[in-house]
Amino acid sequence: MASLKDMRNRIGSVKATQKITKAMQMVAAAKLRRSQDAAQNARPYAERMASVISNLAAGITGEGGPVLLKGTGRDQKHLVVVSAADRGLAGGFSSSIVRAAKEHIETLQAQGKQVAILTVGKKAVAPLQRMFPGQIVQSFDLSGSRTVNLETAQPIAEEIARRFEAGEADVVTLFYSRFKSVISQQPSRRPLIPAAVEGEAAPIDLGGAAYEYEPSEEEILETLLPRNLTTQVLSALLENQAGFYASQMTAMDNATRNAGDMIAALTLSYNRQRQAQITKELIEIISGAEAL
Amino acid sequence: MAGKLHFSLVAPEREVFSGEVDQVDAAGVEGDFGVLPGHAPFMTALREGPVTVRDGNRTRVFEVKGGFADVTPQGLTILAEQASEAAAS
Incomplete structure (x- = not known):
């Protein structure tokens, strides 16, 4: 005794x-509020972007169209982007994202597809390295930047686009945690390429009038799609950050x-x-x- | 048609402006243009430049860098890379 x-x-x-x-909980609560606001403020842009793209996509018929939108038509090489947290002490936040990604990767591999992994955030690296040794092609570490903004998302999106254009990937999927509420974050999958034309963004009724484009439709799409990629990555990062703090607060x-x-x-x-x-x-x- | 134009200016970080206005002037890649209520559906890329919003006799100017303008029957949306309100003139 x-x-x-x-x-x-x-x-x-x-x-x-x-x-x-107790102190960490209070810090997380304060940061949660800020990142929740950031995630909320970014939502209109992402939503408008989605509706503009679905509008444009509806106008493009038949063959052709930018590959970022339609994909390469092949389904052999997959790039899985796993975005988790940079720090720990947040309960099962990162591991639940990794688990969701792992299931997806295993399904793909069972179908004989080639899978490459790109990680964002430190906490995704170690478990994925263990499960799929040698398949991580690149890791982004965001622990240096205090806030998530467009500059954080840009290099990630550019890297994804570069790998896609270099023919290293036919399909790109992003795993992140969707921020549903303070007590609920859901690991989610978001297709990046081919771009998902979301069903919720209903095409706008033009009342029979024809859309006019300046410059041409293709040129607009060509600049819009890389930007959409960045927006998608950014919104995932923002949701992740809010989810991380919520999860840390609860933990x-x-x-x-x-x-x-x-x-x-x-x-x-x-x-x-x-x-x-x-x-x-x-x-x-x-x-x-x-x-x- | 004497209605108002619904205009929203959104940047990636936040919605900069949203509301009913009379007229919006912006700089497109192929020339400046103005949008009044009831404009035909139209989409263009934007140059770097000012976006002027007129409502009654009030005028607000925003500096916009890169982006798109999308005119639909519902209104005008500008998706900007960067947008901020210019100093009041």
């Missing part, structure tokens, strides 16, 4: 841990509560032991006195 002094030390250390987790809240429970249990047994010792000493004194 641990001595009273050991128990006191133990209680002290759990209390110190509790203070840290740290739990940790704080667990530490509280532990302190209560330890204090109880500490007090019991202390009382038992006092009783024992009293008995010794009394029986000593009686012996006289």
Whole structure:
């Protein structure tokens, strides 16, 4: 049995841990609010972009059309972009994204497809390296940048586009965590190439009028699609960030509560032991006195 | 048609402007253009330049860098890479 002094030390250390987790929880809560706003503010742009593209895509019929939109028509080489967090202590945030990606990659490999992996965020690297050694072609580390903005997403999108144009990939899929609410983040899959023309963005009713394009339709699409790629990556990164802080907040809240429970249990047994010792000493004194 | 034009200017980080206005002038790659309520569907890439929003006798100017303008019967949307309100003139 641990001595009273050991128990006191133990209680002290759990209390110190509790203070840290409590502080982390509050920091995460503050950052969550900011990143949630950022994710929300970015939504109109992404939505408009999607509706503009689906509008344009509806206008392009038959053969041809930019490959970024339609894909190469092949389905052999897959590039899977896995975007997770850069830091830990956020419960199962990163591992749930990795798990979703792993299932997808295994299905593809079972079908005999070639899969390359591109990771964003430190926490995706190690588990994927273990599961699919040698298949990670590139890793982006975002821990250096404090905020997620267009400049963060740009190099990632450019790299994806470059690999696609170099023929290293026919299909590009992005894994990230969709921010549903503070208590619920869902690992999700988003097709990047070919661009998903989302069903929710219904084509706008033009009332019979024809669209006019300046410059031509193709030229607009050609500049718009790479930008759409960046937007898609950016919105995934923003959702990820909000989800990360939400997940961290929940995890740290739990940790704080667990530490509280532990302190209560330890204090109880500490007090019991202390009382038992006092009783024992009293008995010794009394029986000593009686012996006289 | 004496209605108003629904105009929204969105940048990747946020929606810069959204509301009902009388007229919007912008700089397209093939020339400047103005959009009034009821404009025909039209889409163009934008040059770097000012976007002027007129509503009644109020005028607001935004500096826009790269992007697209999309005119639909529902209104005008400008998707800009970068957009900020120019100093009040």
